Amino acid sequence: MTATGAAPVDGYDLVIFDLDGVIYLIDRPIPGAVEAVGRLRAGGTSLAYATNNASRRATEVADLLTGMGVPADADEVLTSAAAAAAVLAERLAPGTPVLVVGAEALRAEVRAVGLVPVAEADEKPAAVVQGYGPRVGWVDLAEAAVAVRAGAAWVATNTDRTLPSPRGPLPGNGSLVAALRTALDRDPDVVVGKPQPGLFSTAAARVGAARPLVVGDRLDTDIEGARRAGMDSLLVLTGVSTAADLLAASPAVRPSYVARDLGGLFDPAAVVRLPDVGGTDPARDTSVDPAGADGWRLTGDGDRPRLSGAGATLTALRTLCAAAWSGRSVQGVRPDGDAARTALRELGLPTD
Structure with missing residues (x-):
């Protein structure tokens, strides 16, 4: 969960969504996306959509979203x-x-x-x-x-x-x-497009947002672009980047949060705030201890460390990120117990 127990969307005055892999796949809405956007609108949160896909104009994107049940205006859409x-x-x-x-x-x-x-x-x-x-x-x-x-x-x-x-x-x-x-x-x-920060900064300027949150599925575009723009970011695992990619992420592409899907915007149990290992932001939680964090332990040195304990799958991912980003090898991490095996499997990581 987040460091404060609050959902990430709390305290943000604008949510900037990537589209492909976050809201839809080609022309099919991702499960939960329609409900998430509707909930944000009902709560009065400003929304924007920033896409690198150059095959549709803003009006076409807005029409596509509206046809999926996500009402959108063309002036909320920024395209590369x-x-x-x-x-x-x-x-x-x-x-x-x-x-x-x-x-x-x-x-x-x-x-x-x-x-x-x-x-x-x-x-x-x-x-x-x-x-x-x-x-x-x-x-x-x-x-x-x-x-x-x-x-x-x-x-x-x-x-x-x-x-x-x-x-x-x-x-x-x-x-x-x-x-x-x-x-x-x-x-x-x-x-022109992401990871250049222009799409994000333009979206924030249009509504005068002071604290935007970027939601994306790609570390190398959405998340890096957010970091370049000085914005917090949420990585959802519904598109391109995977848990394995996150473990290998360089500081330039590390998100503030990770969640399985857009449900993490609202449910504190469905999202984790990631450590700012080696960072300079005092607001970021850097207290994760890979030796025993959130019910999980990472033990052993060398090429095959062991994950043991129990807890939420995303907190296991947070524990592994803390270790990997601190320079410790998590390559070929082995499960020690059924709970660890299940967590690694759910993260798409090897279990043997």
Whole structure:
């Protein structure tokens, strides 16, 4: 549970949600998401949605959410597509051609800021903007490569390697950026979306929030972006990042809290506050003792430490994080007893 016994949402004046892997998977709501958002709205908490997915405009995202039973307004939605178009508009004169690699939503955002979306390098674009689109193919990447080699600036909406789906992780925009990076032997000039803090800071500024909470499923985008923006964060285990990823997390991508799902926003027993090992925030609980924390003990040295005791599965994860983040190996941790075996299994960690 949290250090004070209170739910994380208490005391925050804005909750900023990632979408894919947090609210929905592709086009299916994640169990409990509709109820969680409805409860926040009923309580008067300001909401925002910040997504790296550049395949939908804000109005389309709002319509999708509303159709799932999550009423949303377009001005609550921030997309990497709109952010990328804004960056281009700051750098280029109106009417400048921009080669768009991505979905129609990205082309529409480029058009909306007064630039001209094109599809071929022969149209001499001043920039290439690359975002996720389910129909992006070799021809699109080839045109982008030619344009960048001819001097066009290269702007990526995001570099997420994967995106979550009901069938498991699928290639994201970062995988397509990697293909172009390999062909060009260089990185994009600008990456706009998370983990850059812009989407989060814009969301907070829109409503004048003083204490926002970011909720995401990815350590390398949502959580790192929150830390860069100076905001607390909650990692939910309904999308990309796993318990194993959390144990291996560097300080730059460690969340304030972890929960299985959005129920952790309200139920103190369904969330834990993670230690700020080696951190400088006096408000963060740093008192976790891996030798006997929250009913769990981690004993033994070397490559195969042992987890014993009993308690909530998430507090076992907190104990393991405290050890791992303090420099102690938890690789191949073995269960000592049925309770530990069950906890490790529920966390998706090896049990033998």
